[in-house]
Structures are given as structure tokens and as C-alpha cells.
């Protein structure tokens with residue numbers, strides 16, 4: 751699975767993105783993946799696959815920030 755800094759296909763921001771499982775032509779950042787309306791139908795969300803429950807946007811953002819921090823820590827360490 752590819753992981754790279756790119757423009758997110760959803761929010762348009764330059765972020766760490768992964769290829770969307772449902773839409774391989776899109777690159778999604780963790781924020782958009784976690785708040786994606788199709789997430790409950792997605793068999794394999796590329797960001798935090800274990801987070802399948804419906805969460806509020808605020809909680810999702812917290813989760814996404816945590817995921818991103820962990821990831822960046824891994825990359826720099």
C-alpha cells in the first residue's frame with residue numbers, strides 16, 4: 751500500500767495520504783478517511799481500519815490526529 755505526501759483528493763490539502771480502498775483513483779488523508787460518509791460500507795478503510803464505529807466529527811478528528819502523530823513518530827524514528 752502506498753503512503754505518501756500528496757494533495758488529498760477530498761479536502762485538497764497537502765497531507766500524508768493513502769490510496770482509498772473504495773476509490774483507488776483517490777488519495778485520502780486520515781481526516782477525510784475517518785469522516786468519510788462511505789466508511790461504514792468500506793471493507794478496508796486505509797486509515798485506522800479498526801475504527802468502524804460511527805463517531806462524531808470532533809472525535810474522528812481527535813482519532814485522526816492521534817493516528818497521524820503515531821505515524822509521524824514512526825517515520826521520524
Ligand SMILES: [Zn+2]
Pocket residue numbers: 758759760761762763778779780781782783
Ligand atoms: Zn483530506
